[in-house]
Amino acid sequence: MNRTSVLTRAVALAAIGAIALAGCTDPSDDGAAPPSPASSSAAARGVAGQVATLLAEAKEAFDSPTRTSTAGNTDKTVDNMAVVEQKLLEASALAPYRADLLFSAASARIAQKNVPGALELYRKVLSFAPDDDDAHTYLAVWNRFLGDAAGSAAEVEQLRRVAPDRVPQVEALFAAIDGAVRTPITERAPESAAPNTGIVVLGYALKNDGTMDAPLVQRLEKTLEVARALPAAPIVVTGGVEKSGNTEGALMKNWLVERGVDAARITDENFARTTVENALYSSYVLATQRVDHAILISSASHVRRGTVDLLLAARENLPATFTVSSVAAVDKPLADLSTPSADELRSIHRDALSTIGLWSYRSAPLLQR
Numbered sequence: 001m002n003r004t005s006v007l008t009r010a011v012a013l014a015a016i017g018a019i020a021l022a023g024c025t026d027p028s029d030d031g032a033a034p035p036s037p038a039s040s041s042a043a044a045r046g047v048a049g050q051v052a053t054l055l056a057e058a059k060e061a062f063d064s065p066t067r068t069s070t071a072g073n074t075d076k077t078v079d080n081m082a083v084v085e086q087k088l089l090e091a092s093a094l095a096p097y098r099a100d101l102l103f104s105a106a107s108a109r110i111a112q113k114n115v116p117g118a119l120e121l122y123r124k125v126l127s128f129a130p131d132d133d134d135a136h137t138y139l140a141v142w143n144r145f146l147g148d149a150a151g152s153a154a155e156v157e158q159l160r161r162v163a164p165d166r167v168p169q170v171e172a173l174f175a176a177i178d179g180a181v182r183t184p185i186t187e188r189a190p191e192s193a194a195p196n197t198g199i200v201v202l203g204y205a206l207k208n209d210g211t212m213d214a215p216l217v218q219r220l221e222k223t224l225e226v227a228r229a230l231p232a233a234p235i236v237v238t239g240g241v242e243k244s245g246n247t248e249g250a251l252m253k254n255w256l257v258e259r260g261v262d263a264a265r266i267t268d269e270n271f272a273r274t275t276v277e278n279a280l281y282s283s284y285v286l287a288t289q290r291v292d293h294a295i296l297i298s299s300a301s302h303v304r305r306g307t308v309d310l311l312l313a314a315r316e317n318l319p320a321t322f323t324v325s326s327v328a329a330v331d332k333p334l335a336d337l338s339t340p341s342a343d344e345l346r347s348i349h350r351d352a353l354s355t356i357g358l359w360s361y362r363s364a365p366l367l368q369r
Contacts (some may be wrong), residue, residue, distance in 0.1 A: 051091045058087035058104075059366040081111040088363065099125045099132065100362045106138070107360040110350060113343070115142050133163035134358055140170055145349050169315075169356045176311045177348055180304040185337055187328050189226045190295065193233065198291035199226055200282045202275065202298040202306050203239020203248030210244030212251055215299050218329040220255050223297050226327055227261050233295070235261070236285045238269040238278045275302070276354045276369055279309035287317045293325070300328035300337055305348045312355040 061083035085108035092101040102125050106118035119142055125135040140155035159166050201223045204216035212220075227235060235256070239248025249268035257263045267285050272278040286294055294314075298306045303326040314322045328334070340348070354360055354369045361368040 047094050051094050054087045054091040054094075055363055055366060058084045058091075058363075061087065062361070062366055062368070081108045084108040084366075085112070088366075091363070097128070098363075099129060099135075103134065103138075104361045104363045104366060107350075110142075110346065113346065115146060115346070118142060119146075131162040133159060133166050136162065137166055137170060137358060138353070141173065141349055141353055144174065145345065172315060173308075173312060173352045173356060176308045177345075177352060179311075180308050180348070181340055181345075183307075183326075185300050185303060185326070185328050185334055187222070187300070187330050187334070189222075189229045189327055190325075191229060193230050193295070194293055195232070196290060196292040197230060197233050198286050198289055198294050199223065199230065199233050199235045200278075200286070200294050200296045200310065201235065201237045201252060202278050202296070202302065203237070203241075203252060203272070204299075205241055206243040206246060206248060206251070208243060210246035212248075212255070215329070215331060216248065216252070217255075218331065219297055219299060220252060222327060222329040223252075224256060224259055224261065226295060226297060227256065227265070230295075233265070234289045234291070235266045236269055236282045237266060238272050238282045240269065240271040240277075241273050274351075274369070275306055276309055276313075276351050278306065279313040279355055283310065283313040283317055286314070292319065292321065293323045296324055296326045297329065298326070299331040300334060301332050301344065303328050304340060304344065305351055308348055308352050309355045312352060 061080050064080050085105050088101050088105035088108060092098065092105065095101065102121045106121040109115070109118040109121065119139060122135045122138045122142075125132050126139075129135070136155045136158045140152050140159065143149075143151035143155060156167060156170060159170065201219055204213055204219065206216075207213050223235070223237075227233070237249050237252035237256070239252065241248060247268075247270040249270040249272075253263070253266045253268040256266060267289075269278075269281050269285060272281045282294075294310060296303060296306050296310055307324050307326050310324050311322075314324070350360065359367065359369050
């Protein structure tokens with residue numbers, strides 16, 4: 001037998017052996033053993049472990065100290081949020097039934113200013129959970145943000161079908177945003193106010209050494225002006241991010257007291273970490289004070305967002321007639337702020353959704369309202 005014939009025969013025998021072996025191990029063969037429960041359990045544990053690792057990596061990126069911060073807004077850097085999105089989507093590929101991963105990834109896209117991309121993920125949720133009220137809510141709100149009135153209205157109608165109690169919340173959100181956008185920003189303290197008026201002052205992140213940064217001092221200077229104009233109004237100072245043993249609320253109260261404001265007028269709220277929490281916790285303080293109207297004080301680039309959040313938070317525990325106005329500490333020329341920018345509107349919509357109870361990141365350990 002020549003060399004070519006030997007080689008040909010060897011190849012043929014190898015092929016026959018492979019076919020025979022495949023036949024012996026084919027799971028469809030009646031004689032084949034099914035995967036053991038132990039191996040299936042191990043595979044499940046393997047996937048769960050991978051998802052847990054990806055979520056831990058997402059949280060690490062989210063918690064990175066790198067951020068972009070102004071008097072009007074504080075955001076995670078786009079690069080960090082791209083990592084968060086990537087890790088969440090990788091986890092979603094391993095656990096495709098987990099809608100929380102898609103909701104969280106959508107929030108990461110919004111943080112990167114990719115609202116259309118977030119809408120894609122909300123629609124993906126609806127592809128397997130067509131009656132998910134959160135997905136319909138997000139689509140109603142973010143379609144409106146993008147100027148798609150018809151798309152927003154269609155999602156509101158879906159909410160009337162699947163979660164009618166959610167509709168008044170969404171309509172209140174729309175009304176609060178529209179009202180804040182229509183109302184001109186003012187730096188003038190009111191000359192008078194109704195008897196049951198309170199003052200709410202929003203905090204600003206302390207420096208690393210635990211001292212107040214310039215935007216917070218500017219807010220307090222404006223607060224002092226308003227407090228003197230309205231000597232009977234109770235005051236809430238809110239901010240609880242601790243730095244070097246100090247919180248915003250405690251330092252704000254001390255600053256005002258040192259300048260002659262009666263300490264008995266001031267409640268320092270020392271737990272809130274975000275504008276949303278400022279609104280939620282302050283609304284409870286205002287409820288204890290039986291306040292009918294609040295004057296919110298913050299930086300001019302921030303008062304619209306703070307006003308919307310406080311109005312929506314108050315719907316839970318204050319009278320339906322409760323109102324909010326604002327006085328601004330001017331951080332930018334008011335003429336430049338007459339029309340909110342796309343970034344400001346995006347932040348307003350994002351926070352408004354969180355205030356009505358929709359958590360932005362809902363995949364433990366990455367939990368963030």
